[in-house]
Amino acid sequence: MAKKKNRKKEYLLKLKRAGIIKAAAKVATNVVSKATLSLEEFSAISAVEGIRPKLIETLYNEGIKSVSDFKNFTEKDVLAFKGVGPATVNKLKENGVAFKA
Incomplete structure (x- = not known):
């Protein structure tokens, strides 16, 4: 059992030295930041089509x-x-928006 833990630690250290752990964290951050849209991009989606810009804002x-x-x-x-x-x-429901039940 101790050998398995040591292998795991060695593997994690190897990944850390190679910079893979930092790279994975950076990729995860980029994915999260791209999941949210800017106001201009949000205004262009079909779910808010036909709604006044002030309400979209x-x-x-x-x-x-x-x-x-x-x-x-x-x-x-x-x-x-x-x-x-x-x-x-x-109008939002007509455009296909699903709300929390």
């Missing part, structure tokens, strides 16, 4: 930065945002 500022972020909010949460009403929520 409100959604973005409230933390909805991608289509998958809508799943973190209920319809009531979105209705509580300034300027968002039932018509906006209905």
Whole structure:
């Protein structure tokens, strides 16, 4: 059993020396940063098509930065945002947005 632990430690040290662990962390950071869209990119997606730019900016500022972020909010949460009403929520649902149940 001790030999297995030593092999694991040796393997991790080998990866660390080769710089692979740092490279993997850097790649993970890049993936996370690309998962969220800028306001301009968010405005161009089909889920917010037909909605006023001011409301799109409100959604973005409230933390909805991608289509998958809508799943973190209920319809009531979105209705509580300034300027968002039932018509906006209905338009989002027509565009294929899925809210948290």
